[in-house]
Amino acid sequence: MNFETPSVSLNTSPENESHDEQFVNNDTLEFKYKVLSYYNEGKSINQCAKYFNIDRRIISRWKKVESQIFQTKIKRKRCAVKSIIDRSHFPILETQLYSWINEKRHQGICLSIILIKLQAINMFNTIYKNTPESSLEFKASNGWFGNFCYRKNLVLRRITTSGRDLPKNSVEIIKQFFSENCQYTKHEFFKDWQHG
Incomplete structure (x- = not known):
C-alpha cells in the first residue's frame, strides 16, 4: 500500500488556479458590471457562478438591483448597493x-x-x-x-439658536408704550427710535 499524498489536488487544475486569481476581489463595482454583463450575454446564473467562482445567490441578488448597479457611477473602487430588504429588528x-x-x-x-x-x-x-x-x-x-x-432616510435638524418667548403681557406693554409716546408723530418716533 502506498500512503503518499498526490502533489496536485484532484479538484483543481493549474488552469483553474490562474482563472480563480483573476476574480479575487468580487465586491467591486467593476466586478459586478462584468458579472452582470456576462449574464446578459445569454449565460445562465450557474454558468456565471462557475466562470467567476462566486455563489449563484450573490448573482441573483445583484440581478435584482441590476439597474441600480448600472446607474451607479464608478467614483471609487467599492460601492455598496442599498438593500431592498428592511433589516430592522422591529x-x-x-x-x-x-x-x-x-x-x-x-x-x-x-x-x-x-x-x-x-x-x-x-x-x-x-x-x-x-x-x-x-x-x-x-x-x-x-x-x-x-x-x-x-x-x-430621515434628517434631524437641530435648533441652533433660540429666541426668548414674549412676555405674557406683551400686548399691554406695547399699548402702554404707544399711549405714553403719543405726542410724537410717526416720522419723529421712528427717527428717534433709529438713533437711539
Whole structure:
C-alpha cells in the first residue's frame, strides 16, 4: 500500500488556479458590471457562478438591483448597493414611529432626539406587549436611532439658536408704550427710535 499524498489536488487544475486569481476581489463595482454583463450575454446564473467562482445567490441578488448597479457611477473602487430588504429588528415599530414623526412634522412640531426615543420606547411597550418580543429590552440607543434615520432616510435638524418667548403681557406693554409716546408723530418716533 502506498500512503503518499498526490502533489496536485484532484479538484483543481493549474488552469483553474490562474482563472480563480483573476476574480479575487468580487465586491467591486467593476466586478459586478462584468458579472452582470456576462449574464446578459445569454449565460445562465450557474454558468456565471462557475466562470467567476462566486455563489449563484450573490448573482441573483445583484440581478435584482441590476439597474441600480448600472446607474451607479464608478467614483471609487467599492460601492455598496442599498438593500431592498428592511433589516430592522422591529419593522412594525419603525414604520409606526416613522408615520408619527411625519405627522408631527406636518403639524409644524419640532422633534428632538430624546422625544423621538421616548416615543419609540412607548410604542415598543404598546405594540409588543403580549408577544415574544416583550421579553427583549428595547433601549432606543444612539446607534439604533442613527440606523433608524438612515433606513427611513430621515434628517434631524437641530435648533441652533433660540429666541426668548414674549412676555405674557406683551400686548399691554406695547399699548402702554404707544399711549405714553403719543405726542410724537410717526416720522419723529421712528427717527428717534433709529438713533437711539
